[in-house]
Amino acid sequence: MQDECMTQTVPQSVTSAAMRRTLAGFATGLSVVAAELDGRVVGMPANSLASVSLDPPLVSLAFARTSTTWPALRTAPRWGISVLAEEQAALLDVLRRPAGARFQGVGLNIDDGAVYIRDALATIAVAPRTVVEAGDHDLVLLEVTHLHRDETQQPLVFFNSTTHLLSH
Template sequence: MTATKKMIGTSDGTFDSSLLRRALGLFPSGVTAFCSLVDGEPMGMAASSFTSVSLDPPLVSVCVAHTSTTWERLAEQARFGLSVLASEHSSVARMLSTRSQNRFAGIHWVASEGGAVFIENAPLWLECVPYREIEAGDHVIVVLQVAALSMNPETDPIVFHRSNFRAFVPAADLSR
């Protein structure tokens, strides 16, 4: 016997945004810092909508809300640093998610010669150049080409799940 589940929806495909946010929060995602030097100062934002796109050419993407004033300034830059945040970076993710003018207060970062900004002790750094922007509803999908990378595979990433930052726990560790 097959059971059916009542689905929540509308005939026109619209949803209450808070309901949709809660529903999509059931899917855990990594958290990245998406940063660059702007007028010699670090500027950036947290993005949990990061994904790999292509290996040839090497492309990744992040999604940015049209309401982002940070993206307005970052979009003009030639190089971006994308740092996959570590389990120790929950305060960094919170700082980069605020509307504060000084998002980098107390954050340890480094910059490349090209102006990409990276968060120290991250599992992965990707230095990227702009590739394409694609309009998508209330966001823009920013596609970036990877120009260089640095890995720290011993460092575990942070995970965003149900509107909270959580430590990554490998499945093998759950059986202990």
């Protein structure tokens, strides 16, 4: 006897479009990863931030191999990750500018080469440890060396290919 609550889904072919459409249903936070190299800030928005291990403390990020920012960022010994707060939604348009203009006019804090967006919900200092080739991306394991969270703020959320606020 079949369970009346069971639903059937029709499997889709695994294409790039199907992957994007399906995983757009998985809500993520929005973060920015950045470092100071030779007196200039390099970095980019990232929504692939994931906790990997508590002991040792590790997180991961994934970078498209087609990225023009990734080759420079990967040479930095220390990075800053900023988890964006709801009030920072407008920053996304600024952070999507070409690499040379990406951080112009953005409030930043720089600490020992790690660059953070000012007033972020959380900041995480990391050191790259391992890069794994993963299809058309590089998956990077990062050792967490310092972190801070402002518990008075709410996160900016990415779902269905657009930003959302938890407080509304």
